[in-house]
Amino acid sequence: MAASPSTPLTVLPSALLPMVSVVETERADAARNRRRLLEAAQELVAEVGANQVTMEAVAAAAQVGKGTVFRRFGDRVGLMVALLDLNERTNQEAFMFGPPPLGPGAPPRERLVAFGEQRMAFAAEHKDVLLAAEACGSRRYEHPARAVLVLHVSALLREAGVEGDVELLTETLLGYLDVALLAHLRETRDLPAERLSAGWADLVRRVLPA
Amino acid sequence: MAASPSTPLTVLPSALLPMVSVVETERADAARNRRRLLEAAQELVAEVGANQVTMEAVAAAAQVGKGTVFRRFGDRVGLMVALLDLNERTNQEAFMFGPPPLGPGAPPRERLVAFGEQRMAFAAEHKDVLLAAEACGSRRYEHPARAVLVLHVSALLREAGVEGDVELLTETLLGYLDVALLAHLRETRDLPAERLSAGWADLVRRVLPA
DNA sequence: GCACGAAATCGGACCGCGGTCCACTTTGGC
């Protein structure tokens, strides 16, 4: 088991962070190295693709020791999660505070449909980083960004007055939006995006009360 | 990318194999080594747990070179899949040819409910091997045993006369039965098995027409 | 300002394991 990394800025779902003042102080050199590492990682990912990027290469590109990478981000997955953080934050703000139908203001069903569309687009665009940021096994479900999604979907379900086990229905809905599943359906099974969208709308219709 | 392993006996879903006469001939020494490897692997898994078993240890225990293990099973996941094969076959026979409500004879909705129960029990019992037999990324959905499940569930959905996109509804239902998800819900989120069962029945109710 | 010491941080040698490679051996049809 990896020692828990000292990554205070990404431990909590990023959209919730503005509410917290300062979680922890970080030494100047540590902060500088984190910045350099993230920059280097981003560049390398853009250059050769997420799953071709080795931890050693990131360390070298940031002119930092390998141990530092692991100290900062815990493991490979942690690094990828941190990389996604910025994009995820934009997404999160869109569905939490942005304009309808994604953001507040629209009825929950429309918001859910729009949420699914957004996730599917996001999954298509950042497929490789998202997959690289996904741990294996059940640890996959402990992804910090996922917690935000769970919160959001279950809130919408409750708001829509759905009867039944909201927690489990949330998992079912999010299951449909699983990055790996979507990638499989699109690429291996060759289902067009429109069909996946229609499937999502249909699923929402079946779960929510008329 | 791993070279495709020469594992004719596990390439196809095992429950469908009785219908095929002989897929390919395997040299005597190869067959002997496969048997020895599977025995050794089974023993080691029982001894120290699936994710503590190294490929080298399996090779050593079977008194075989490391390269042979990879030639036979392709990679670690392939070995675990082969290990599961026997148990999966029993399960498959149960829902394909066994007595109702799991097997044919009962109405499709009851069969679906029973199918979910069986999968959840199976997932709970063989959690670690199932997780070890699961590849990362979208490759996870190319698991041969999964194809049988997909076939079965979509057949039941069609038989029940569900309107909508059967293929996608099948994926949604199977998503609920994902081993990693179930493990997460049971262990990390501490949901009792009865609740998961109720959730499954509820989901089936929502998807199938009244 | 400055010296100092504890604590946090760094970095690269090191380890274990999954996976590849290829020269050598075995098999089995002829």
Place this chain on the structure above:
DNA sequence: GCCAAAGTGGACCGCGGTCCGATTTCGTGC
């Protein structure tokens, strides 16, 4: 018995992850 094809095994590689002695940072006392 011959020989092409199939199979073998262990040296080898790359990468993720750990460890620990060396180094830097920064609050403290002066």
